[in-house]
Amino acid sequence: MPARLGALVEQLGGTLHGDPELLIEQVASLNTAGPQQIAFMAGAKYRSALDSSRGGAFIVSPTDGESLDRPHIRVRNPALYFARVAQMLNPEPAVCAGIHPDASVDVTAHVDDTAEIAAGAVVGAGASIGPGVSIGAGSVVGEGCTIGAGSRLHARVTLYPRSVVGQRCILHSGAVIGADGFGFAREADASWVKIPQIGRVLIGNDVEVGANTTIDRGALDDTVIGDGVKLDNLIQIAHNVHIGEHTAMAACSGVAGSTHIGKRCMIGGSSNIMGHIDIVDDVVVSAVSFASKSIGKPGVYTGSLPSMEHAEWSRNFVRIRQLDAMAERLRALERQIESLQSSKED
């Protein structure tokens, strides 16, 4: 869906420098952009990449634009503007209203006339599918689930019974919402007795859930995902977790049971958050780090261990088991030195 450069600025703002009639067909990176494509410059250090780019137009900051004589749009936040342009040029595929003959929809489910149910999808008793919703091929919507207007389940998503999904959400393939939390009591003979998981999963508006990510239902109360939360692929959210608005979590991270994460947090890939802790708003947990205790103030928290050449690792890591002994030896040396020094002064 191409657009003239002028139309972009009319719709999204910014100051245009160049021919408003230039037709832009697609977004691209500086390196790969062609004459009908627009790219953005993330900062002054990319100026040489821009200078050698074959792109037709650029999105730049006001400062970066001053010395630029090629077609460009000046805006305060080029990356954000680029996202908006990309959305304009690449609208979501239209929802084809209707229930595919190879879908299986329970007679007691409510499906809005403007919603789409694809082939192989299964919608359970009493489920409610809102306007403009798209249920992908092979997805399963359990009994009594509610899905808000404009949400899209890609192929092969599972909603367990009674799950609630807000408006304009995107759930990717293989996501499992509302499976039982991992809750057991232990018998005297060490066998496990299942604690029925009677809570639900409540997902707010504008949430994105990545491929094969799992969000468990609450044990007694609900698991809650706030508005605007973005979850990447292969993430585990355990029962009774709360995630605050606009928090983003990268792939392969996990949150153990009953933990509350604040708003606007950023949780790095493959990081782990301990159960039963609280993390305040605006916390960043670095990739491959383990948040093992509550975090009471905003900031960046890290605990990753970078790789090194194997020989260097062997040499140094064996010492980790000796750290306490080393500290003791250090303390002993300090005492001996002190004694030597005082005896010298005698």
Next chain:
Amino acid sequence: MPARLGALVEQLGGTLHGDPELLIEQVASLNTAGPQQIAFMAGAKYRSALDSSRGGAFIVSPTDGESLDRPHIRVRNPALYFARVAQMLNPEPAVCAGIHPDASVDVTAHVDDTAEIAAGAVVGAGASIGPGVSIGAGSVVGEGCTIGAGSRLHARVTLYPRSVVGQRCILHSGAVIGADGFGFAREADASWVKIPQIGRVLIGNDVEVGANTTIDRGALDDTVIGDGVKLDNLIQIAHNVHIGEHTAMAACSGVAGSTHIGKRCMIGGSSNIMGHIDIVDDVVVSAVSFASKSIGKPGVYTGSLPSMEHAEWSRNFVRIRQLDAMAERLRALERQIESLQSSKED
């Protein structure tokens, strides 16, 4: 399915203090319980939470009950009793015997008359589905699989051919049982030659498998999951692994090939177990820890690295690469001190 307080005690034991006619509708936590709900007290430190609870009845230890004048049941293990009460009040949804018209069942498969095959499920040739089994929407049961009485596959579970599932198991959505193990031989040109994985997966009775968990089939022999094992979400069990009875593994953990884990072990979330090792019975591996060698005696094993403020991490972690050098310097200092001391004594 509400129950009178008296009925709970008749069925599950314990000593009732209070009105046996009190109707209990649901279990709840101390904080959220209402007058028709029952909560449990995990120990004396929760006494003030109980005192401020609006719950109708409580499950407590005999000791904790002595000073309590609200309706309660005294039992030795309140958490376990609570699980039993929760099961009574929240029975599993009944299995609706029969094959849904939108399911696809091979004519050579055996499906017990009391089993349910949901819409979109596919059952392969020669599969055997036992009494009271429930196969969820979109699940795929491969050729020659056997599923024991009372087991439940939620929506979108996959069993590869010849997998064996015992009785009363619960398999959650997205679980994949019996995919090929990761086995290859290497050609002279560094390309990989697939080693056919001809073993099976054998799952015992009373096993629960979490959402999107994968259990690979054996290479030559079988992968074996013992009775009563509980696996959380997004777990990887590689080929030829054996897991002993009543062992529980939390989410995102993984076991590499041919490892044997004993009975009654507890494996923490996001922990990893090396391949080709043996772990004895009653071992606990802490969350986010890596069991890299065989473990020969029961106990708790840990190797996690807690996060800290980023600046503190930067300051300290750069030293890990210097540990061996620090140890050498420490040794040198000790020698120097010794020499100084002996020279002083001369």
Next chain:
Amino acid sequence: MPARLGALVEQLGGTLHGDPELLIEQVASLNTAGPQQIAFMAGAKYRSALDSSRGGAFIVSPTDGESLDRPHIRVRNPALYFARVAQMLNPEPAVCAGIHPDASVDVTAHVDDTAEIAAGAVVGAGASIGPGVSIGAGSVVGEGCTIGAGSRLHARVTLYPRSVVGQRCILHSGAVIGADGFGFAREADASWVKIPQIGRVLIGNDVEVGANTTIDRGALDDTVIGDGVKLDNLIQIAHNVHIGEHTAMAACSGVAGSTHIGKRCMIGGSSNIMGHIDIVDDVVVSAVSFASKSIGKPGVYTGSLPSMEHAEWSRNFVRIRQLDAMAERLRALERQIESLQSSKED
């Protein structure tokens, strides 16, 4: 599909010592092999296992074969030869050409006459399914996808629109190919604006993708998986990643966005590769290690932290936060000693 010992050698090479008429029914390990089974010996240290084996024939190196008087085949690489024998005795199940009546195939899709589309599978508009391809039960092939000759999608695989799969690939259940990469720009109010992911996933020939593994489509350009790459289960490949030919990655590992990994690398289980880095050919990343920076030369790189008894861990790990202070104290001691020594020499 049994074969005579002579037929194995005719087809696969090697030198036969023993009766060519001996019928071999299956491969097995030394420990479990019976009289109609063939096992291989990985090296001289397994000689006693071979001597006590009940196997009917063995695959050994020329050297190991010299002192062996039981039926055997001598070859340079017994493990590789064993893989070839296993393939001969266990051919892939034949593809049953045709579209199952319970599959849903768009009228504009092209399905080769020799391809199989199983029950419950969904094939989108304009997709192209090559000769001998097998699409498993419940798999979803999006619009405009291309699947090359001889590739096999097991049950419940998802290909998002426009994904390209080469020839002779194997995709295991739950794999999700082409979901959106995790790309967002941030609004002034800290909400996230989705950057449309307009690239594709391109998978080469002879690639294997494990169960529940996810490979995201590129943001602007494509995500590329080279020929002969082998990916285990539950792996995350982020947008714009390139993986070179014949690289193998073990389960639960992850690669963050825009990283390029070279050819013939081996990436250990549960390891993580940072985004926007380059790893050259022939690099080994050990299990449970984090490659946080570009790697410019072949070799083995490690960063894992083995578990230890909990008390030992407690004692030593608290010191990691003191490492910088310990290094300072060590430096101070060195200065004091130096001063003591020089004063002594005065």
